[in-house]
Amino acid sequence: MEVLKATDAVADLHQKIADRVDGIMLGLDARVASLKEGLKILTDEVSNAKSNDIAMTTLRPPLLGCQAPTRRAPEFPTDLNMKIASENIDNHPAQKRDGGNRRYRQGGLTPGPAQ
Numbered sequence: 001m002e003v004l005k006a007t008d009a010v011a012d013l014h015q016k017i018a019d020r021v022d023g024i025m026l027g028l029d030a031r032v033a034s035l036k037e038g039l040k041i042l043t044d045e046v047s048n049a050k051s052n053d054i055a056m057t058t059l060r061p062p063l064l065g066c067q068a069p070t071r072r073a074p075e076f077p078t079d080l081n082m083k084i085a086s087e088n089i090d091n092h093p094a095q096k097r098d099g100g101n102r103r104y105r106q107g108g109l110t111p112g113p114a115q
Helices: 001-061 076-088 095-096 101-108
Strands: none
Touching: none
16 A cells, blocks of 8 residues: 555656756756747848948948048137137237336336245
8 A cells, every 4th residue: 555655746847847847847948948039030130230231331431540530620720719819919019128026017016925
């Protein structure tokens, strides 16, 4: 009697183990299929990106290394005005006479530290 119970228990455990292994294998198969689909999508995206890059390079050839970048037009007047103002300051007659010491020029005081 005990031998039959033990045999039934062993057979029941074997069945439970087999069922659990089948469930694990089904879950792993589903995961593999999902990862394969994700890989296929990424591969297709890379292929499309490559073909788009090739198409863009044929439409617009790359710039050669010897070409200097062009200056944007709106910046030029501002830079020019700043250069003119800088030259006007450098060439101002009062700057040349007293070395830029306004206190000396305006008040007739001797050059030195401010009081």
